[in-house]
Amino acid sequence: MSFNRVAFNTIILLLFLVGCKEEKTIKVPQEPQIKLAQDSIDAIEITSEEKEVEEFRLNEENSIEFFFDYQKDLKDNKVKLTTSMGSFIVQLYDNVPYHKANFIFLTRQGYFDGTQFHRIVENFIIQGGNSDDDETAKKRGKLGRYLLPPDSKKGYKHHRGTLSMPSSEINNPHKLASPYEFFIVVTKPGSYHLDGDFTPFGKVIQGMHVVDKINKVEVGKGDWPQNNVYIEKAEVIQ
Incomplete structure (x- = not known):
């Protein structure tokens, strides 16, 4: 295999690795955003349950x-x-x-x-x-x-x-x-x-x-x- 062929393959491999590394770096910050969104949903659900307790109303059943x-x-x-x-x-x-x-x-x-x-x-x-x-x-x-x-x-x-x-x-x-x-x-x-x-x-x-x-x-x-x-x-x- 010629030197030029080896050099070309090496460059392609490096570009591939760099591309993978960049893609991973972009995805990492999304994880805490998803967790924060879930926490917000939980907080809303708790507030709604508390509100239901506070708004107890008499009816034919109770x-x-x-x-x-x-x-x-x-x-x-x-x-x-x-x-x-x-x-x-x-x-x-x-x-x-x-x-x-x-x-x-x-x-x-x-x-x-x-x-x-x-x-x-x-x-x-x-x-x-x-x-x-x-x-x-x-x-x-x-x-x-x-x-x-x-x-x-x-x-x-x-x-x-x-x-x-x-x-x-x-x-x-x-x-x-x-x-x-x-x-x-x-x-x-x-x-x-x-x-x-x-x-x-x-x-x-x-x-x-x-x-x-x-x-x-x-x-x-x-x-x-x-x-x-x-x-x-x-x-x-x-």
């Missing part, structure tokens, strides 16, 4: 279990409602556990604050827990969508001053209770035709004159007061 656990050690049974027309106190029945727990829970969550007595029927009831503004709908959206089973067989009747829970009117053949609203009987001595269809879960023990005052306001279409009657503050008391 509400009964939630309120069953919530009422186990629940000792409080009185709530003070301060309205734009005065304040009154209700006492909740201990043996109507789901409805009691629901009312205490919503009170502690601040749900009732800023809602209204949106339906008033003179000499019959005042009904509260709803509103004509968007804030109440937002509160319900955060808390969840659920109903409560009726509990009308504990012997309580709809006497005057009784706190009871209306039934949802949407696809509800079993008269499941609408948890965000309540009504108070004003009728003397009571409205006993409601017994068996709705769940009494407490009674007014102080400030019934305020309830009567609210019951006398002028109403318009749909029994909605012409001037809004607000629940300014609901608070659990000893």
Whole structure:
């Protein structure tokens, strides 16, 4: 083999080795970039899981279990409602556990604050827990969508001053209770035709004159007061 032939082959071999070395050098920095990308994905997944925990909402599947656990050690049974027309106190029945727990829970969550007595029927009831503004709908959206089973067989009747829970009117053949609203009987001595269809879960023990005052306001279409009657503050008391 001639010298020129050997030299040519040597040059080709060197160029090949140099090319391989350069290709390897280019690929190395890509590895940590892939790892960083994976770390970012993991971080996003963890954040999403934490967010799901923080955004727990009540629904038809978890509400009964939630309120069953919530009422186990629940000792409080009185709530003070301060309205734009005065304040009154209700006492909740201990043996109507789901409805009691629901009312205490919503009170502690601040749900009732800023809602209204949106339906008033003179000499019959005042009904509260709803509103004509968007804030109440937002509160319900955060808390969840659920109903409560009726509990009308504990012997309580709809006497005057009784706190009871209306039934949802949407696809509800079993008269499941609408948890965000309540009504108070004003009728003397009571409205006993409601017994068996709705769940009494407490009674007014102080400030019934305020309830009567609210019951006398002028109403318009749909029994909605012409001037809004607000629940300014609901608070659990000893």
